[in-house]
């Protein structure tokens with residue numbers, strides 16, 4: 001599903017719910033005498049008011065209240081748009097609303113590529129001596145995710161050895177961002193590389209769908225950078241494009257990696273490295289607990 005299709009799906013869903021409501025209203029007018037009588041009374045009063053005739057304000061108020069109560073009793077509640085930002089039009093300020101981006105991202109990427117976790121449920125005792133450092137680190141990342149875009153950080157690099165909890169932390173970040181209604185895409189570096197290759201080699205209409213969600217989602221999580229192969233003319237070019245465009249347009253990118261900053265520099269080069277470790281935009285950390293999975 002592309003963005004325009006997502007916009008149409010969101011708008012169509014709202015129209016369908018409104019039609020269902022209107023049909024339910026018609027059905028009740030035909031089948032429920034109390035409701036039908038209340039509607040007749042209400043409409044007659046509103047009509048005479050609209051014509052400028054002298055009306056009894058108190059009587060109108062009572063009639064409307066009674067009508068509301070009957071509707072409530074019958075479960076006849078007008079549908080609200082699901083997205084308060086765009087009112088289920090799928091667009092806001094001439095751009096695609098985040099609800100449309102989120103729907104397109106979901107339909108294109110299926111499930112999130114990492115398991116979700118809650119900041120509230122982290123058991124810091126598994127991090128042993130590093131417990132307090134982890135508590136502080138999780139809290140910093142939580143603050144960034146809870147306040148984005150109202151903070152300066154746009155690029156989070158979580159480095160560390162295998163089993164150090166960086167993907168777990170990314171899962172906490174993803175959940176918090178999703179809870180805030182932001183479009184989140186999380187995939188492994190391997191899957192991202194696949195999309196770069198598809199975009200590079202595909203020449204039909206489906207081309208854009210491989211790359212666009214990575215550029216447009218509010219938060220992109222690339223897990224385990226460094227485990228993918230470097231494909232000539234593909235990996236470095238599109239990785240740079242994605243990170244650079246996202247930094248420039250103020251979107252959040254979170255990367256987990258086994259590699260040290262030095263290894264990232266030698267593998268990905270100066271251009272990508274400088275975007276990942278931009279002094280003002282980046283939050284980079286290296287998780288140091290021993291492999292906690294060994295503890296079990």
Ligand SMILES: [Zn+2]
Nearest residue numbers: 083086097099
């Ligand atoms: Zn919306």
